[in-house]
Amino acid sequence: MIKVSELVAGYGKLKVLFNVNLVADTSRITVVVGPNGAGKTTLLNSITGLATIHSGKVIFQDRDVTGWPPHKVSRLGLSYVPQMGNVFSNLTVEENLRVAGYLLDHGRLLDRLALVFEMFPVLKNFRYRRAGTLSGGERRMLAIGMGLMKEPRAMLLDEVTTDLAPIFVKKVLDKVVELRDQLKLTVVLVEQHAIRALQIADKAYLLVSGTIRYEGSPQDLLSNQEFSKLYLGIS
Numbered sequence: 001m002i003k004v005s006e007l008v009a010g011y012g013k014l015k016v017l018f019n020v021n022l023v024a025d026t027s028r029i030t031v032v033v034g035p036n037g038a039g040k041t042t043l044l045n046s047i048t049g050l051a052t053i054h055s056g057k058v059i060f061q062d063r064d065v066t067g068w069p070p071h072k073v074s075r076l077g078l079s080y081v082p083q084m085g086n087v088f089s090n091l092t093v094e095e096n097l098r099v100a101g102y103l104l105d106h107g108r109l110l111d112r113l114a115l116v117f118e119m120f121p122v123l124k125n126f127r128y129r130r131a132g133t134l135s136g137g138e139r140r141m142l143a144i145g146m147g148l149m150k151e152p153r154a155m156l157l158d159e160v161t162t163d164l165a166p167i168f169v170k171k172v173l174d175k176v177v178e179l180r181d182q183l184k185l186t187v188v189l190v191e192q193h194a195i196r197a198l199q200i201a202d203k204a205y206l207l208v209s210g211t212i213r214y215e216g217s218p219q220d221l222l223s224n225q226e227f228s229k230l231y232l233g234i235s
């Protein structure tokens with residue numbers, strides 16, 4: 001579904017990623033973990049057309065989208081929830097969702113809105129509240145909801161649980177599992193706090209200093225003494 005091969009990418013002349021290979025399978029959760037500055041966000045930026053690609057390829061649904069601008073990649077059904085959760089603080093929850101679904105005709109927009117409200121009852125309850133008044137966890141839910149308004153087949157989620165209390169981490173990750181199991185979406189989840197994310201993952205990658213250090217089963221990564229101690233905060 002999403003395939004990155006031999007990717008060298010960064011920003012302008014700066015190179016951040018070096019020969020990165022990644023495959024995210026259809027209707028599976030692929031988790032990318034790694035320390036601050038490893039290049040996790042840059043990897044997502046490269047897939048969505050926001051970084052500079054020096055060499056290598058990005059394939060989405062059998063199409064070569066290397067170097068495509070963000071709006072074109074998005075229209076193919078790839079939705080990106082960025083690390084800062086880009087919600088419009090001055091708009092209400094519902095207005096944010098409508099803005100995110102601006103490409104849809106009226107009927108499809110209402111259908112999507114209903115789906116998002118069903119999946120996130122908290123957003124329905126707060127639909128007329130300004131997004132700036134939401135808690136951190138509620139904002140993340142809204143950001144994911146906005147991503148869903150684009151009728152995606154795949155979603156890239158960057159640190160959607162960072163800085164949340166454990167109960168909200170669980171709530172958000174439960175929703176990620178629903179994206180896979182109920183909507184059959186392909187998910188790439190980037191997480192710095194890795195343990196909980198790896199527990200819901202089907203496949204794991206460890207990115208360190210712009211290179212892939214591990215690819216394989218999330219369980220094996222969790223039980224790998226060296227990696228878990230150095231990079232996952234497990235002692």
Ligand SMILES: Nc1ncnc2c1ncn2[C@@H]1O[C@H](COP(=O)(O)OP(=O)(O)OP(=O)(O)O)[C@@H](O)[C@H]1O
Pocket residue numbers: 011014016034035036037038039040041042043083192
């Ligand atoms: N827009 C940019 N322009 C130039 N350099 C950037 C830009 N964004 C990130 N970088 C640099 O690229 C490197 C990788 O950053 P990136 O944001 O991909 O890391 P990350 O793994 O997502 O880290 P974090 O866990 O802190 O979010 C860092 O050295 C960073 O300073």
Ligand SMILES: [Mg+2]
Pocket residue numbers: 040041042083158159
């Ligand atoms: Mg990042």
